[in-house]
Amino acid sequence: MLKVPKSPVREKETQEATELLSDEDDNEIEEEEEKETKKALELVVVEEGKGDDNSECEEDRPAWGNKLQYILAQVGFSVGLGNIWRFPYMCQKNGGGAYLLPYFLLLLIVGIPLFFLELAIGQHIRRGSIGVWTYINPWLSGLGYACCVICFFVGLYYNVIIGWSIFYLFQSFQFPLPWSQCPQVSNGSSTIIEVQECVQSSPTIYFWFRETLDISDSISDGGGLNWKMVLCLLAAWVIVGLAMIKGIQSSGKVMYFSSLFPYVVLFCFFVKGILLEGAVDGLQYMFTPKLSIMLDPTVWREAATQVFFALGLGFGGVIAFSSYNSKDNDCHFDALLVSLINFFTSIFATLVVFCVMGFKANSLTERCVKENVERLLYLIEMGSLSHDLVPQHVNLSVASRTDYNLVYDVVKSVRDEDFDTLHLNPCLLEDELDKAMQGTGLAFIAFTEAMTQFPASPFWSVLFFLMLINLGLGSMFGTMEGIITPAVDTFKIRKEFFTVGMCTVAFLSGLLFVQHSGNYFVSMFDDYSATLPLIIVVILENIAIGWIYGANRFIDDIEEMIGKRPSKIYYYLWKYISPLTMTLLLVASVAQMCLSTPTYTAWNRTLAMEIDLPYPTWGLVVCGLLIIFAICPIPIVALLRALKIMGNEPGSGLVPLGYEPGIATQEPAHHRPSILRRNGYTLAEDDDGSEQTSPSVSRRIYRESESDAGSPSFEFAPNGLYGLGYSLAPEDDRAV
Numbered sequence: 052m053l054k055v056p057k058s059p060v061r062e063k064e065t066q067e068a069t070e071l072l073s074d075e076d077d078n079e080i081e082e083e084e085e086k087e088t089k090k091a092l093e094l095v096v097v098e099e100g101k102g103d104d105n106s107e108c109e110e111d112r113p114a115w116g117n118k119l120q121y122i123l124a125q126v127g128f129s130v131g132l133g134n135i136w137r138f139p140y141m142c143q144k145n146g147g148g149a150y151l152l153p154y155f156l157l158l159l160i161v162g163i164p165l166f167f168l169e170l171a172i173g174q175h176i177r178r179g180s181i182g183v184w185t186y187i188n189p190w191l192s193g194l195g196y197a198c199c200v201i202c203f204f205v206g207l208y209y210n211v212i213i214g215w216s217i218f219y220l221f222q223s224f225q226f227p228l229p230w231s232q233c234p235q236v237s238n239g240s241s242t243i244i245e246v247q248e249c250v251q252s253s254p255t256i257y258f259w260f261r262e263t264l265d266i267s268d269s270i271s272d273g274g275g276l277n278w279k280m281v282l283c284l285l286a287a288w289v290i291v292g293l294a295m296i297k298g299i300q301s302s303g304k305v306m307y308f309s310s311l312f313p314y315v316v317l318f319c320f321f322v323k324g325i326l327l328e329g330a331v332d333g334l335q336y337m338f339t340p341k342l343s344i345m346l347d348p349t350v351w352r353e354a355a356t357q358v359f360f361a362l363g364l365g366f367g368g369v370i371a372f373s374s375y376n377s378k379d380n381d382c383h384f385d386a387l388l389v390s391l392i393n394f395f396t397s398i399f400a401t402l403v404v405f406c407v408m409g410f411k412a413n414s415l416t417e418r419c420v421k422e423n424v425e426r427l428l429y430l431i432e433m434g435s436l437s438h439d440l441v442p443q444h445v446n447l448s449v450a451s452r453t454d455y456n457l458v459y460d461v462v463k464s465v466r467d468e469d470f471d472t473l474h475l476n477p478c479l480l481e482d483e484l485d486k487a488m489q490g491t492g493l494a495f496i497a498f499t500e501a502m503t504q505f506p507a508s509p510f511w512s513v514l515f516f517l518m519l520i521n522l523g524l525g526s527m528f529g530t531m532e533g534i535i536t537p538a539v540d541t542f543k544i545r546k547e548f549f550t551v552g553m554c555t556v557a558f559l560s561g562l563l564f565v566q567h568s569g570n571y572f573v574s575m576f577d578d579y580s581a582t583l584p585l586i587i588v589v590i591l592e593n594i595a596i597g598w599i600y601g602a603n604r605f606i607d608d609i610e611e612m613i614g615k616r617p618s619k620i621y622y623y624l625w626k627y628i629s630p631l632t633m634t635l636l637l638v639a640s641v642a643q644m645c646l647s648t649p650t651y652t653a654w655n656r657t658l659a660m661e662i663d664l665p666y667p668t669w670g671l672v673v674c675g676l677l678i679i680f681a682i683c684p685i686p687i688v689a690l691l692r693a694l695k696i697m698g699n700e701p702g703s704g705l706v707p708l709g710y711e712p713g714i715a716t717q718e719p720a721h722h723r724p725s726i727l728r729r730n731g732y733t734l735a736e737d738d739d740g741s742e743q744t745s746p747s748v749s750r751r752i753y754r755e756s757e758s759d760a761g762s763p764s765f766e767f768a769p770n771g772l773y774g775l776g777y778s779l780a781p782e783d784d785r786a787v
């Protein structure tokens with residue numbers, strides 16, 4: 052039942068990494084001892100896997116091979132398309148630099164504390180999300196289910212983006228790259244011309260909207276299925292499904308490679324990007340906060356949800372991964388490390404995107420200046436404009452952008468009444484940056500644009516899309532596991548069947564996103580299913596710990612676990628600051644959502660540009676339903692509890708623990724003594740429930756109720772040795 056991969060290579064690496072990390076360990080452990088423990092642990096796991104109920108060597112949960120592996124797993128889950136695809140597009144949508152400030156602030160006062168909270172609670176209670184929240188308070192187990200629904204919605208469209216990447220990957224094996232120039236068509240007679248829609252926009256934009264998405268003009272115009280995308284989505288789901296069933300094993304070396312690979316690729320793009328003409332303008336734009344935009348609650352809401360999305364808060368994955376830690380693991384350090392890595396990855400990717408945007412805006416303004424200078428010269432020649440208006444030092448025939456802007460201003464002030472008849476364009480770089488490509492395609496368009504500037508472009512293109520797929524799949528596995536594990540635990544179905552069923556259902560539902568209007572649904576899901584519900588879930592998690600469980604008690608627990616007391620700041624953050632901030636945000640954004648008509652960005656084929664359209668009524672209904680579906684498990688579970696439909700009977704799989712406000716008072720009769728192995732010592736705990744009165748000082752570790760005992764849960768772990776070198780699991784190959 053439980054396979055423990057034990058390759059000599061792996062073991063050696065584990066040791067190496069352990070050595071590397073050992074100075075971080077608070078408790079000075081003899082290496083020898085640690086190795087012993089590890090062996091014992093593996094042995095234990097195998098024994099239990101065989102169904103051997105030998106309580107002498109019983110360990111409830113498998114553990115991570117080493118700290119580095121665990122950190123890489125957390126980073127692999129949290130760093131994903133969110134950093135490379137979502138963050139840049141959110142940034143552009145919300146005024147560039149104006150978005151960075153709220154994002155960073157919210158990361159500090161909400162993101163890091165809550166990430167720490169999820170890490171600590173998983174490590175303390177040692178269960179997946181449903182188990183954790185049920186343990187805190189059975190009325191809250193709906194939170195765990197809401198996490199599953201959110202994971203499902205996110206997984207649906209997340210895989211579509213992986214599908215897009217697969218499409219681009221396949222298109223990358225040609226030279227010149229298909230998005231490097233406009234396609235040519237013959238216009239009936241013998242002349243060959245370039246496609247108008249492409250000339251009006253740009254080859255990369257055209258490739259995105261027309262060749263890839265073949266997008267319709269509005270969300271109401273479905274346009275049928277886009278077969279190319281259907282196939283790519285199918286490929287993406289097949290990969291996910293196979294990897295989730297089997298878990299392709301790979302050596303530790305591959306894992307280190309696959310987590311460093313994205314940074315190498317990004318770095319190359321960055322170096323190239325910064326050398327592009329106009330890159331600095333793009334960066335300036337990125338780092339200049341437009342303070343006015345910060346009064347807009349949307350910016351704050353989108354910053355908050357991006358923080359949650361990026362860190363995976365409210366997905367359940369973080370809790371699941373940390374539940375495989377030993378109790379003395381320094382989860383505070385982990386929280387800081389992983390959130391900072393995540394933050395800098397987003398910033399890094401966005402730097403590249405803005406360099407490219409600067410470059411594009413620059414070349415567009417250059418073109419604009421050239422055209423308008425010609426027009427000026429023509430007007431002067433025709434006598435409709437006096438030559439005296441041109442300042443002395445300006446030589447129009449070689450005018451730069453600033454020269455032209457100067458002349459434009461002069462002409463505009465002098466010829467105020469009939470200025471419009473002159474048909475002059477201001478050609479401002481900022482305008483060009485403001486209206487630069489937006490929306491879900493931003494990353495695709497920006498990176499492909501950059502690539503056309505590279506020597507050996509197909510090589511870079513292949514590298515880039517492999518990286519994107521690699522990043523996306525890692526997070527996708529964690530997200531899917533967020534549904535599969537709890538479902539399999541609860542409903543006791545075979546994992547293989549459920550995984551296949553789940554992927555099939557998800558693929559079929561995903562067909563919504565591969566219609567010609569599919570992109571609009573992607574942004575709808577991205578805007579509504581992964582935002583408000585996430586905020587609500589995270590608020591409730593925060594309140595559950597800060598108020599129901601008790602912030603002080605939780606801090607005591609952490610002190611008990613990691614041996615040092617977290618700063619008092621966390622008390623205030625958990626108790627007041629973050630719940631208050633999030634509630635304010637929630638209220639403001641709900642109010643704002645009700646007051647304004649929600650819009651989406653559509654591509655207009657004839658104008659060859661993006662325009663904002665209001666959602667049709669049915670679209671609004673769908674948006675509302677997405678939010679309602681995602682959060683409805685919370686009230687439903689509470690209601691079922693109130694009506695006593697969902698009981699505490701052991702074995703129901705729903706309530707693993709007895710409960711009295713905040714404290715586990717009664718254990719199901721068939722629990723077994725748990726043993727805490729720690730640094731080579733075995734701490735057998737007796738089960739007289741002594742921790743009932745003082746749970747904070749007990750060294751309690753996960754106890755199994757019947758519903759969990761011998762349950763297949765270990766088998767259903769986000770199987771760490773995730774394909775393509777993702778190691779997202781404990782050494783012995785599983786997690787919840």
Ligand SMILES: O=C(O)[C@@H]1CCCCN1
Pocket residue numbers: 128129130131132133134360361362363364366526527530
């Ligand atoms: O930012 C991302 O791409 C992932 C999505 C899943 C949850 C964690 N973060």
Ligand code: NA
Pocket residue numbers: 126127128129130131132521522523524525526527
């Ligand atoms: Na990832």
